[in-house]
Ligand SMILES: NC(=O)C1=CN([C@@H]2O[C@H](COP(=O)(O)OP(=O)(O)OC[C@H]3O[C@@H](n4cnc5c(N)ncnc54)[C@H](OP(=O)(O)O)[C@@H]3O)[C@@H](O)[C@H]2O)C=CC1
């Protein structure tokens with residue numbers, strides 16, 4: 373049996389990587405629109421009407437526009453949205469199957485799934501099990517930093533770095549209005565936003581993220597245990613020994629995979645704690661995650677083709 377999938381935005385960074393993963397599969401038939409019509413709303417709505425699942429790999433306004441057009445024309449295609457547009461929308465299911473018990477089943481049966489952001493995937497994967505286990509208080513003082521390859525910024529940032537016009541690595545988001553903060557608060561079950569200062573490095577792909585807070589030595593040990601318990605049966609998320617991410621955390625270590633590695637590090641004497649995540653921004657941070665969600669929505673093993 374083949375499943376029909378339409379990728380809206382399949383020449384962009386995320387869409388192209390999803391297409392490459394799906395083109396290798398005999399169980400998936402990709403629906404394509406004529407390249408000259410790739411921004412034509414009617415042509416794309418027709419493609420959604422034919423698809424079992426459509427995947428949006430578009431800027432937020434374009435994602436909102438095409439969902440509204442599908443709704444207006446009565447097209448009831450199941451949709452995965454890789455943009456930020458619907459991440460905390462109550463009618464959309466958050467596409468992090470490992471979030472909490474029941475989330476995998478919720479994704480599998482959902483009509484609309486929002487694929488998480490790359491930074492938020494890391495932060496939520498670290499925080500949510502610890503908040504649920506009572507190791508971290510919802511109102512804890514938390515800081516998040518990290519480094520991403522420039523492909524995280526899509527085509528325009530890739531062009532900037534490849535043309536040599538980017539002036540090197542940089543921090544951003546210091547005004548604390550990064551677009552991933554709402555989903556980190558909502559799905560991390562926090563009662564206040566963490567302080568989040570990400571950065572971009574002078575390499576294409578891969579991320580390392582550090583969630584920083586104070587935990588007692590006992591809480592540090594409980595944190596590692598709670599994460600191990602939570603992800604024990606996970607195909608893609610693993611807790612590794614702190615040594616695996618020392619002394620340098622390599623943001624490119626998991627490139628080309630859909631994996632996310634977590635470790636608990638810190639100084640038990642002072643309580644200063646760094647929860648570390650490593651992932652591919654175009655793997656578990658975007659395209660791999662979208663394929664995992666697609667597999668679940670199609671009733672397949674979530675690891676198919678990943
Ligand atoms: N890059 C990453 O690591 C991640 C990206 N995302 C999200 O995924 C989405 C896509 O990002 P990314 O692939 O990086 O972005 P890109 O800019 O690389 O690609 C976006 C694509 O959408 C196309 N597009 C823009 N407007 C329209 C429209 N109205 N109709 C049809 N196509 C349109 C663009 O066309 P054109 O080429 O003509 O501009 C481009 O090909 C974004 O919402 C992004 O935030 C999520 C997680 C990680």
Ligand SMILES: CC(=O)N[C@@H](CCC(=O)OP(=O)(O)O)C(=O)O
Nearest residue numbers: 454455456489490491520524525
């Ligand atoms: C390096 C870089 O610029 N990264 C992007 C996030 C990439 C991502 O996760 O995308 P969406 O949430 O938009 O889907 C940023 O921080 O805005």
